[in-house]
Amino acid sequence: MQEESCAGCGVRLQTEHPDKLGYVPQSALEREPVICQRCFRIRNYNEAASIAVDQDEFLRLLGGIAATNSLVVHIVDLFDFEGSLISGLQRFVGSNPVLLVVNKVDLLPKAMNLNRIRNWVQQQAKAEGLRTVDVVLCSAKKNIGFDHVIEALDRYRGDRDVYVVGATNVGKSTLINRLIRDYSDMEEELTTSRYPGTTLDAIHIPLDDGKSIIDTPGIVYSSRMTEIVPxxxxxxxxxxxxxxxxxxxxxxxxxxxxxxxxxxxxxxxxxxxxxxxxxxxxxxxxxxxxxxxxxxxxxxxxxxxxxxxxxxxxxxxxxxxxxxxxxxxxxxxxxxxxxxxxxxxxxxxxxxxxxxxxxxxxxxxxxx
Structure with a gap:
């Protein structure tokens, strides 16, 4: 296919790899405008797909966030906390506030004290050099604590865009899908704005006040067992x-x-x-x-x-x-x-x- 860019997010389109950025089925190339499958699913089904990139590309992607005025939502997996925490995130986001959303709390044995878990998360994040405005425990899959996520977004976003970052398999796409349904007017067109200085693009999901939720691809950490098993x-x-x-x-x-x-x-x-x-x-x-x-x-x-x-x-x-x-x-x-x-x-x-x-x-x- 000739080189084309997605009219929704600007990424280069391709027809061979459904799990990679820019995938579009061959049959969809005749449509006008041509958009990638990920944008299509957001626009038509209010659903974001999980796309992964390697570490170097992801770090280049993060490089533009410090120059923005944004709330950064970092989603981590409680079951794989140290493996899914983005090392060095603080230096990429600059002075932007970071909301740490800890997903998959439903996997803990039911007798667990969630306040103690939350305190443990705060201590571990601080030890990793991450300064957070708040920590929210939730399960996007089981709809546990999601109201607290929305409350935290309302409290800390102000007049800002929201960048959502996380590793693969942390439940980021599930959480994004909930945010789209609860937070976004999908009758608007997807924006074509992109990060400066990079060819790797994220999806900008418009909000009612003219700002956006920016869904970034998931980072692949090869240091996780989940990335090396068949x-x-x-x-x-x-x-x-x-x-x-x-x-x-x-x-x-x-x-x-x-x-x-x-x-x-x-x-x-x-x-x-x-x-x-x-x-x-x-x-x-x-x-x-x-x-x-x-x-x-x-x-x-x-x-x-x-x-x-x-x-x-x-x-x-x-x-x-x-x-x-x-x-x-x-x-x-x-x-x-x-x-x-x-x-x-x-x-x-x-x-x-x-x-x-x-x-x-x-x-x-x-x-x-």
């Missing part, structure tokens, strides 16, 4: 209902496999309990540390659970992360895109975690 296995990794915590009493010298995706070794310490917060679809299997390597070699993709041996062959090899929890500390072992393991004792422990190379593994203050 697409067919992704739904097993992403929880769709409240997580059922699994508590294990372990002696040192014991290992626990999380499916065939990761391995948790209790190397040294007093007998103590660990609570695993992972998708209910994943199999957990305990064994002795001395048998762990042989067990994995013989039973990955089978007894240990998915992905399959063939799918595992397409993923990076495991790398070891040695972590020491000091006496008196209350810590979680966080594996990006997979979940976390709460260290329930404050007696201290030496732990080894094996995960595909590149996946973020770290110790953090306990969320619960």
């Amino acid at each position: 697409r067919g296995f992704l739904q097993s990794l992403l929880p769709d209902k409240p997580i059922k915590p699994h508590v294990y009493q372990l002696n040192d010298g014991q290992t626990l496999f999380i499916g065939s995706l990761a391995r948790f070794d209790f190397v040294e310490g007093e007998r103590q309990s660990f609570t695993f917060y992972v998708s209910n679809a994943l199999n957990l299997h305990r064994t002795k540390l001395e048998r762990a390597e042989v067990l994995y070699a013989e039973h990955r993709g089978g007894l240990l659970g998915g992905p399959s041996v063939e799918q595992l062959a397409e993923m990076p090899d495991w790398t070891r992360h040695s972590l020491r929890v000091r006496r008196g500390e209350q810590k979680d072992v966080f594996i990006s895109g997979l979940g976390w393991i709460q260290v329930n004792s404050t007696a201290g422990a030496l732990l080894d975690v094996y995960a595909p190379k590149g996946v973020k593994v770290l110790l953090r203050n306990s969320i619960i």
Whole structure:
């Protein structure tokens, strides 16, 4: 096809990749004006599709926000907080206020204290150098807390545009769709204005007061397990209902496999309990540390659970992360895109975690 730009958002049109920016079906090229499928769905169905870009392109996209007068809504996934938080966001947004919307709160066990979770989020965001005007917990999918999101937008937006930013699989498109239905007059035409100095464009969704919600593409972080597992296995990794915590009493010298995706070794310490917060679809299997390597070699993709041996062959090899929890500390072992393991004792422990190379593994203050 000849090079054309979308009349809705200005992105270059293409007909080959439905999951990429600018996709338009071949049959739609005869329409006037020609708009990408993403703009078409917003204009006709009040629905935004999730589009992803790599990290370098996304950072170039963020570069123009500091020069605007905007409210920045950063959507993160509570289940993958450190993995979905945009590192260094503060330096890109300048003096613009940041509203942190923490999605997927419905995945937490129902007995959780949400005020404590909110305080934990504020502390973690501050430690990452992110200054927020407010933190809102919600579930866009289950319609929990969305009224608080709208209230926060009304409180902090003023006479500003709203930039919505987030990583892939955090529920950004679901939240955008709710904002479109609650906040926007879709009888107006989509604007063709774009970020200055870049060919990567966002969707400008007009508001009743002449301002816009700017839906930016989702950033891909390869440090998340969700980005490296085979697409067919992704739904097993992403929880769709409240997580059922699994508590294990372990002696040192014991290992626990999380499916065939990761391995948790209790190397040294007093007998103590660990609570695993992972998708209910994943199999957990305990064994002795001395048998762990042989067990994995013989039973990955089978007894240990998915992905399959063939799918595992397409993923990076495991790398070891040695972590020491000091006496008196209350810590979680966080594996990006997979979940976390709460260290329930404050007696201290030496732990080894094996995960595909590149996946973020770290110790953090306990969320619960």
